[in-house]
Amino acid sequence: VIARQYTHLGEIYQTCNKLDSAVHYHHQGVIHLAHDFEDQNIYCNPEIKQFFPEYDIIRSLRGKAKALYLRYQESRDLRDLKASLDTYQLTHDFIKKLKEDITTMGSKQRLAGDALEIYEEAIETALALHEETGEERYLEKALFFAESNKAILLLESMNERIAQSLDLFEWRRT
Numbered sequence: 001v002i003a004r005q006y007t008h009l010g011e012i013y014q015t016c017n018k019l020d021s022a023v024h025y026h027h028q029g030v031i032h033l034a035h036d037f038e039d040q041n042i043y044c045n046p047e048i049k050q051f052f053p054e055y056d057i058i059r060s061l062r063g064k065a066k067a068l069y070l071r072y073q074e075s076r077d078l079r080d081l082k083a084s085l086d087t088y089q090l091t092h093d094f095i096k097k098l099k100e101d102i103t104t105m106g107s108k109q110r111l112a113g114d115a116l117e118i119y120e121e122a123i124e125t126a127l128a129l130h131e132e133t134g135e136e137r138y139l140e141k142a143l144f145f146a147e148s149n150k151a152i153l154l155l156e157s158m159n160e161r162i163a164q165s166l167d168l169f170e171w172r173r174t
Contacts, residue, residue: 003032007060014067019074022067029060042068043083048093053101055111061091062118069125081129085141088122092148112152119149 010025027042033056037046042064051057065087072080095115102108122145130138 003029003060004056006032007056007063010060010063010067014063014070017070019067019071023064023071026060026064026067030057030064033057033060043079045087045090048090048097051094051097053098055098055107057094058091058098058111058114058118061087061094062114062121065091065125066121069121069128072128078129078132081125081132085122085125085129085138088118088125088145089141091118092122092145115152116149119145119152123149 006025007029010022010029013019013025014022023042027040030045031037031039033052033054034046034050035052037050039046045061065084068080068084068087072078072084092115095111095118099108099111102111123142126138126142126145129135130142
């Protein structure tokens with residue numbers, strides 16, 4: 001509950017374009033969703049194994065990554081942009097972990113929908129880093145997120161077809 005409140009405050013400050021506060025509160029949300037992680041340095045993140053298996057982590061991490069990206073656009077401080085990409089990577093890792101634990105179709109669809117938006121933001125961040133630094137590894141990271149995005153789209157399409165097939169099967173049975 002505390003983490004949700006911090007994340008909500010981060011979203012409010014982000015909407016008001018108070019990006020220092022937005023990053024701070026999103027980071028506080030991350031701290032409250034991780035076990036044995038108390039680092040107040042906004043450029044640090046917990047390890048994947050420190051997170052409790054809760055969906056709210058995605059919202060907190062995404063908020064932090066987005067706020068860091070927006071802050072970079074104002075400050076042009078590469079630390080913000082690099083931390084944003086690192087946070088998107090951690091978000092991806094958590095999505096992958098959470099996907100294994102989810103059993104209901106509705107939860108899987110919600111996760112897939114959020115993942116699509118997160119991967120688009122991560123691609124934008126990686127491309128911005130490539131543009132700033134000229135380093136090829138950031139193009140490779142953009143490609144990685146693009147492939148992850150493509151995999152989610154393919155999975156959604158397959159799930160939709162399976163659901164349609166099941167509906168047709170049920171309709172024919174009745």
